[in-house]
Structures are given as C-alpha cells and as structure tokens.
Amino acid sequence: MAKKSNARSTDHVRIFVVDDHPAIREAIADLIEGTMDMEIVGEASSSDEAFHLMEKLSPDVAVVDISLDDAHGLDLVQNVRAQLPDVQMIVFSMYDENVYAERAIRAGASGYLMKSEPTRTVLEAIRSVQNGEVYLSRRMASRILNKVAMGRSSExxxxxxxxxxxxxxxxxxxxxxxxxxxxxxxxxxxxxxxxxxxxxxxxxxxxxxxxxxxxxxxxxxxxxxxxxxxxxxxxxxxx
The missing domain is CATH 1.10.10.10 (Winged helix-like DNA-binding domain superfamily/Winged helix DNA-binding domain)
Structure with missing residues (x-):
C-alpha cells in the first residue's frame, strides 16, 4: 500500500519497494527515510499490486524481490521495463548473483543486489542506477566482463x-x-x-x-x- 501521495518531488529520488516480507520492506523504508535525497512513495507484496501502484505513483527506482506472492519477480521486471520504461529497477534477492544477476539485467533491471550484503548497500545501488549506471557487485561485474572478453566457451x-x-x-x-x-x-x-x-x-x-x-x-x-x-x-x- 502506498505510504505517500503521488505528488512528484523534484529534489528527491522516489523509491518503490516490492517484497513479500514486511520486515524487509520496513528495513528498506527506515534506511531510505534516514537520507536527505530519497523518499519512499509506496510498497507492495505482490506483482499485480506493485504494477498498479507504480503506474499511479511514477517512482524513479523500484527495489524488487524475486520471490513474490503472486508471480516471479523477473516477470514484474519485464512488465515494468516494457510499460513503465522510466522506472529503474534493482533486484534485491537472497538468491546467488551467479545464477540470477545476468538474468535480471536481461529482463530489464539496472542492478542486482543480494540480501546478504549490508543493507546500506541499497542506497549505493539506488544512486548508481539513478545516475544511469548498472549496479552489480565488483565480483559479478568482473565475472561478466571476463566472460565478454574471453568468450563464453572459455569458462x-x-x-x-x-x-x-x-x-x-x-x-x-x-x-x-x-x-x-x-x-x-x-x-x-x-x-x-x-x-x-x-x-x-x-x-x-x-x-x-x-x-x-x-x-x-x-x-x-x-x-x-x-x-x-x-x-x-x-x-x-x-x-
């Protein structure tokens, strides 16, 4: 459910959180609300609810889990990328980046972050994607670059x-x-x-x-x- 009005604030990065665990949504909200340049505009536990609210609220960045109540998170990422292209998405998941990071980027996400990372890393990821960058851990970025440089058959x-x-x-x-x-x-x-x-x-x-x-x-x-x-x-x- 949305927490704030959909009036656009020009000096804040507007964040929407999608996760089926209330504690995770609360932790991210608390973290973001402690910053001067970001604000939480809404949250949801399911794919359908998230998409409908994002249509209304027009967030700048959505932080999305892979496991949702009613769908797979990458399906939501693909749907948002196709229909709400101005929303930058960061997948925030417990699943190993070696398996899901490239899949998330191909689906349309601008970043992938594991929940085992310090929570404050979410802020770094949000600022990166808002600046037009792709956010991945240093290890994952290195792995992808090596794959491109050496060829897929080399590993x-x-x-x-x-x-x-x-x-x-x-x-x-x-x-x-x-x-x-x-x-x-x-x-x-x-x-x-x-x-x-x-x-x-x-x-x-x-x-x-x-x-x-x-x-x-x-x-x-x-x-x-x-x-x-x-x-x-x-x-x-x-x-």
Missing amino acids: PSFAIDELTDREMAVFQMLGQGYSVQDIQERLNLSRKTIETYRRRAKEKLGFDTVSELLQYSVQWTYSQGTNEQTPKPPVMEEN
Whole structure:
C-alpha cells in the first residue's frame, strides 16, 4: 500500500519497494527515510499490486524481490521495463548473483543486489542506477566482463546456467515446495506448459526422474537461503 501521495518531488529520488516480507520492506523504508535525497512513495507484496501502484505513483527506482506472492519477480521486471520504461529497477534477492544477476539485467533491471550484503548497500545501488549506471557487485561485474572478453566457451558451464528464465522460475518454485497447480496459478500458465518446463529442467540438469529433480531443487533453494555452498549440478560438456 502506498505510504505517500503521488505528488512528484523534484529534489528527491522516489523509491518503490516490492517484497513479500514486511520486515524487509520496513528495513528498506527506515534506511531510505534516514537520507536527505530519497523518499519512499509506496510498497507492495505482490506483482499485480506493485504494477498498479507504480503506474499511479511514477517512482524513479523500484527495489524488487524475486520471490513474490503472486508471480516471479523477473516477470514484474519485464512488465515494468516494457510499460513503465522510466522506472529503474534493482533486484534485491537472497538468491546467488551467479545464477540470477545476468538474468535480471536481461529482463530489464539496472542492478542486482543480494540480501546478504549490508543493507546500506541499497542506497549505493539506488544512486548508481539513478545516475544511469548498472549496479552489480565488483565480483559479478568482473565475472561478466571476463566472460565478454574471453568468450563464453572459455569458462566451465554448469547445467543450471543453461535453464531459460521460465525453466529457472519453475525449478526455483519447486524447490520452495510449490505444487504444479500452485506454480500454474502464480505464473498464469497452463499445467501442460509447467510440466514441459519441469521436463526440460530435468533433462538439462541430467536427472532421470522428477523425484531426483525435486530433491535437487529443494537442496539448491535451501542452500540459497542459508548461504551454504550450492550443490553442484552436472557440468555441461563443451562441443
């Protein structure tokens, strides 16, 4: 729900926060409200609510989580980029930047920040994207630049990197305990389509059964949330 009016302030960066955890929204709001050049204009826990409020409030920057009540965060990023191009977006997520940072940038985000970073880093990211820059951690920026400079084939390619954004979204939601029907409703896709993405993920990750895929997806998702070492899927063979 919006906290402030939609009257545009010319000397403040207007921030909108999208996260399904009230404590995270509150922490970001408290941080931003302690600055002189930023203000929170609204917040939401779901994709639909966020988009409708952003249409009305016209924020400068949106801080968006990947896991939302009703959709995958990257779907919201793509929708905002297509229909509200003046809104700069920063994905703020618990998920490993090695898996999601490039996906977020391709979807239309201007930055990616992990929740394991100090909260005040959010301010640095907001100022960067507001100045027209792309915000990534130094490690992630270096990884992407090395990939571009040396060529994609020069570094090992893990199968999880080969999942499309939709396959990755289904894989992640399976790991969070959602059923096919739950995923169908949250992503607004048919059951057949969800099962197709699940099958493709299973094949790309080198598993023979759905049960093996589910077990791995749970392990992977748990490792992301606890900062434990991510279990390694099979390595893709170079042709």
